[in-house]
Amino acid sequence: MPADTAMPAPAAEINSGHRLLEVTSLVKHFPIKSGLFGRAGAVVRAVDGVSFAVDAGETLGIVGESGCGKSTTARLIMHLIAPDSGSVRLFGKAAGTLDLPMKTYRSRVQMVFQDSYASLNPRMTIEDSIAYGPMVHGVGSGEAIRRARQLLDRVGLDPARFAGRYPHELSGGQRQRVNIARALALEPRMLLLDEAVSALDKSVEAQVLNLLLDLKEEFGLTYIFISHDLEVVRFMADRVMVMYLGRVAEIGPTEALYTDCRHPYTQALLGSLLSMDPDRRTETAPLAGDPPNPIDPPSGCRFHTRCAFAEAMCSSRTPALEATNPGHEAACHMTDLASGHSKARQHSQEAAR
Amino acid sequence: MLKAAPADSSALISRSPGYWATVWRRFRRDPVAVGALAVILLLLFLAILAPWVAPQDPYYGVTLRRLRPPGTDGYPLGTDELGRDMLSRLIYGARLSLFMGVTPVFLALIVGSVIGMTAGYVGGLVNTLLMRTIDVFFAFPSVLLAIALSGALGAGIANGLISLTVVFIPPIARVAESVTTGVRSRDYVEAARASGAGAFSIIRHHVLGNVLGPIFVYGMSLIAVSMILASGLSFLGLGVKPPEPEWGLMLNTLRTAIYTQPLLCALPGVMIFLTSISFNMLTDGLRSAMDIKA
Numbered sequence: 202m203p204a205d206t207a208m209p210a211p212a213a214e215i216n217s218g219h220r221l222l223e224v225t226s227l228v229k230h231f232p233i234k235s236g237l238f239g240r241a242g243a244v245v246r247a248v249d250g251v252s253f254a255v256d257a258g259e260t261l262g263i264v265g266e267s268g269c270g271k272s273t274t275a276r277l278i279m280h281l282i283a284p285d286s287g288s289v290r291l292f293g294k295a296a297g298t299l300d301l302p303m304k305t306y307r308s309r310v311q312m313v314f315q316d317s318y319a320s321l322n323p324r325m326t327i328e329d330s331i332a333y334g335p336m337v338h339g340v341g342s343g344e345a346i347r348r349a350r351q352l353l354d355r356v357g358l359d360p361a362r363f364a365g366r367y368p369h370e371l372s373g374g375q376r377q378r379v380n381i382a383r384a385l386a387l388e389p390r391m392l393l394l395d396e397a398v399s400a401l402d403k404s405v406e407a408q409v410l411n412l413l414l415d416l417k418e419e420f421g422l423t424y425i426f427i428s429h430d431l432e433v434v435r436f437m438a439d440r441v442m443v444m445y446l447g448r449v450a451e452i453g454p455t456e457a458l459y460t461d462c463r464h465p466y467t468q469a470l471l472g473s474l475l476s477m478d479p480d481r482r483t484e485t486a487p488l489a490g491d492p493p494n495p496i497d498p499p500s501g502c503r504f505h506t507r508c509a510f511a512e513a514m515c516s517s518r519t520p521a522l523e524a525t526n527p528g529h530e531a532a533c534h535m536t537d538l539a540s541g542h543s544k545a546r547q548h549s550q551e552a553a554r
Numbered sequence: 555m556l557k558a559a560p561a562d563s564s565a566l567i568s569r570s571p572g573y574w575a576t577v578w579r580r581f582r583r584d585p586v587a588v589g590a591l592a593v594i595l596l597l598l599f600l601a602i603l604a605p606w607v608a609p610q611d612p613y614y615g616v617t618l619r620r621l622r623p624p625g626t627d628g629y630p631l632g633t634d635e636l637g638r639d640m641l642s643r644l645i646y647g648a649r650l651s652l653f654m655g656v657t658p659v660f661l662a663l664i665v666g667s668v669i670g671m672t673a674g675y676v677g678g679l680v681n682t683l684l685m686r687t688i689d690v691f692f693a694f695p696s697v698l699l700a701i702a703l704s705g706a707l708g709a710g711i712a713n714g715l716i717s718l719t720v721v722f723i724p725p726i727a728r729v730a731e732s733v734t735t736g737v738r739s740r741d742y743v744e745a746a747r748a749s750g751a752g753a754f755s756i757i758r759h760h761v762l763g764n765v766l767g768p769i770f771v772y773g774m775s776l777i778a779v780s781m782i783l784a785s786g787l788s789f790l791g792l793g794v795k796p797p798e799p800e801w802g803l804m805l806n807t808l809r810t811a812i813y814t815q816p817l818l819c820a821l822p823g824v825m826i827f828l829t830s831i832s833f834n835m836l837t838d839g840l841r842s843a844m845d846i847k848a
């Protein structure tokens with residue numbers, strides 16, 4: 202990892218496919234205020250020890266049910282909220298240090314939010330919204346506006362028609378294109394897409410997804426693509442991380458994860474997908490009920506309350522992420538021969554096959 | 555409109571009317587609000603041009619012609635208890651009454667907005683400290699607080715202004731705080747933070763524009779209250795002193811004649827009522843005009 206320059210040349214970052222972002226044991230607990238003086242007692246364990254890495258040029262998909270900590274993870278990576286512990290490193294450097302000032306970090310990593318309307322200032326024209334970021338970073342207003350118009354054109358909105366408009370005059374898809382342009386205006390290396398297409402209808406969603414793929418190619422971007430839509434993640438991601446109640450349940454290459462998943466939670470999630478092939482009926486029973494309360498998560502493996510294979514030991518011991526294949530890890534006792542789970546053997550035999 | 559365009563095609567960019575242009579277009583369609591605005595502008599016009607508009611000297615009284623009813627020759631609205639022309643006094647009274655209505659609210663808007671926006675934007679302990687202090691003032695009814703402060707400071711216009719300003723700071727600060735807290739948690743503020751902007755830049759570009767409108771409208775609605783309170787203070791002898799013409803004070807000095815000339819006594823009250831209801835209608839109209847949905 203080059204440590205000599207504060208900001209290595211973009212080309213070098215992309216081509217080598219090396220580590221771009223490294224997240225280590227990230228923890229964020231939100232205290233719940235109760236009573237008059239906000240007695241800190243109970244906490245929501247939104248993110249509870251999440252580690253992963255993203256290589257330059259890839260797309261990491263993050264999936265999971267509502268409340269599993271996907272968005273909190275994104276906001277932690279973006280440094281919009283401070284973690285209780287753990288670190289986020291870009292090019293091996295922590296943000297907010299001399300090596301990588303927060304402002305520089307924020308021009309390298311940008312985010313697109315889910316709510317396309319709420320994420321645009323209703324009093325600003327589209328071009329002003331896009332130009333705001335570069336101007337914060339010292340780009341002159343004329344140049345910033347020029348860049349904003351170029352980007353509008355690039356995301357498929359005619360500047361002559363849209364630059365002077367206000368957010369409420371645009372459709373959801375158009376607004377999300379504006380949000381993407383706004384994120385790109387700072388020429389980031391990485392884009393966090395937090396449910397960025399979830400609020401769009403299907404045809405518009407497909408257009409925006411294709412736009413995202415084109416932009417990734419053109420600007421050499423790296424994506425973290427957060428969604429609850431498994432099909433969309435499969436389409437977009439190179440690798441997928443499955444989160445459950447603030448922890449990583451499984452992480453692996455997209456195809457391996459979708460065809461040969463190791464964690465019963467992933468199986469259940471995939472089981473909830475509708476099969477397009479009438480000969481391949483959906484057989485796995487979908488998950489019942491809501492996820493347990495993250496204020497008081499289940500002991501041991503957090504999934505044991507809803508897991509079809511749960512045994513006594515699952516509620517007492519916390520499974521660690523174990524590699525089942527190179528690059529494919531799951532946090533389940535059944536993937537660990539030494540765990541003592543009765544089904545552990547079967548799974549490893551399948552893996553050996 | 556046709557400024558020298560930069561090198562690129564700026565002249566071809568189609569522009570939407572700005573937010574306030576849209577608000578004005580919507581406001582104009584509301585006849586009640588436009589009427590209220592017209593009344594207020596007329597009053598303002600009369601107040602400013604009082605020396606030229608008023609038919610007589612408001613301080614000059616003829617004791618022989620006291621308490622003439624409206625319609626008396628030479629005195630279209632009659633004379634007061636010292637024989638001064640009512641019309642002239644009502645016109646001159648608009649000056650002080652409007653001044654006493656608008657100034658405290660204006661001052662309180664500045665102080666209250668700063669307090670409320672600081673509390674709302676910074677949040678946490680600062681918010682708790684500022685807002686709980688503000689809450690102390692809510693323990694007193696506003697009329698009582700104004701009377702107590704004016705009484706403690708002594709009668710007079712300046713002290714009246716100060717006490718009314720203090721009365722209006724808490725409600726404005728509270729509105730400013732709640733609006734700012736709402737705006738602060740919006741995604742566009744998060745996005746601005748994510749682009750590396752500092753607090754002052756975010757407040758200037760993203761918070762102020764979205765917060766000042768509602769605070770301003772709320773302040774407008776307080777002008778009517780302020781006028782009534784100021785008149786009340788004058789009525790109690792704590793605000794403006796005789797012989798200055800001020801509607802509240804006129805109401806006070808004329809009340810002795812309520813059995814002999816009831817219509818005359820009511821005139822200053824009618825002016826107060828007309829002005830405050832106009833401000834209320836104007837506020838209502840503005841509020842609905844500003845409520846632009848996507």
